[in-house]
Amino acid sequence: MDAVFRALADPTRRRLLDELFKEDGQTLSALEERLPMTRFGVMKHLKLLEEAGLVVSKRRGREKLHFLNAVPIRLVHDRWVSKYAEAWAAELSELKRELEKTMEKVFEIYIKTTPERLWHAITDTDMRRKYNFGAIVTSDWTPGSRFEGSGNGSLIFEGENLEVDPPRRLVQSFRALWGEDVKSEGASRVTWEIEAIGDSCRLTVTHDQLREGANNQLYGGWPMVLSGIKTLLESGELLTTPGSLRWMQGNDQYLSEIR
Structure with a gap:
């Protein structure tokens, strides 16, 4: 549970979860367009969300899609x-x-x-x-x-x-x-x-x-x-x-x- 609370404590990560709530199964590029930060920054936050189990990623051909895990x-x-x-x-x-x-x-x-x-x-x-x-x-x-x-x-x-x-x-x-x-x-x-x-x-x-x-x-x-x-x-x-x-x-x- 500690990892979940740490992940939710950051407003940027909550914003990413909000974006996946609105539209599930998004690529890194799509999420990058919605946030005022670099691609590397979005990747860093997504990694922490995945480690907390709040986001799950799956490959679809050449794309990597990210899903909200409730x-x-x-x-x-x-x-x-x-x-x-x-x-x-x-x-x-x-x-x-x-x-x-x-x-x-x-x-x-x-x-x-x-x-x-x-x-x-x-x-x-x-x-x-x-x-x-x-x-x-x-x-x-x-x-x-x-x-x-x-x-x-x-x-x-x-x-x-x-x-x-x-x-x-x-x-x-x-x-x-x-x-x-x-x-x-x-x-x-x-x-x-x-x-x-x-x-x-x-x-x-x-x-x-x-x-x-x-x-x-x-x-x-x-x-x-x-x-x-x-x-x-x-x-x-x-x-x-x-x-x-x-x-x-x-x-x-x-x-x-x-x-």
Whole structure:
């Protein structure tokens, strides 16, 4: 958390995050045009933001694009803000998601675990329910196979496993079904990438092939999902976010039914 606070303390770096908030996936040249400083200065600030995990860069051909990563900010929210102003913060978070319109969203988090344990957390039905809004996700996790998520007896999302390379990479088509407003968005794509780094893993989730101005429900929950995975694997505990609370409520209902 110290690196995040140090990165946010500088007004220039906050300005860079604001620019990525307005338009995600920008090149260094594009960001340079928006700031009254040299290219070297922008590069220096971007490096510090990447080290803090607030910015993620990805290569697209010859270009290097920079994306705002909301996960560290969500972790700050989960640890401090939610205890005092959950309703107020939720309103701001909803406003942020409403304003963001992009074809691609990238989320990144570091978790102290092994690639095998992280892959298991992503593909195991019971573990997935604990951080993924209580969804019961099932699949045989083979290339070309179907996966689906259900809740309260209804199908809430579905897709196809396009690439399955355990425990490193999982690429899936994704179609939301929980409401008419998201059904009309059609299919998008989600890529899970796991990279071992020392005694930890870097998990990067890229949600792309979204239409311009896509409904923010499609990608707005990823920071909570990734924060939930991190907490579950590192401590065995559940975050008191909607993603975990729905699992606990569903689990309590299930236990009451079988008693």
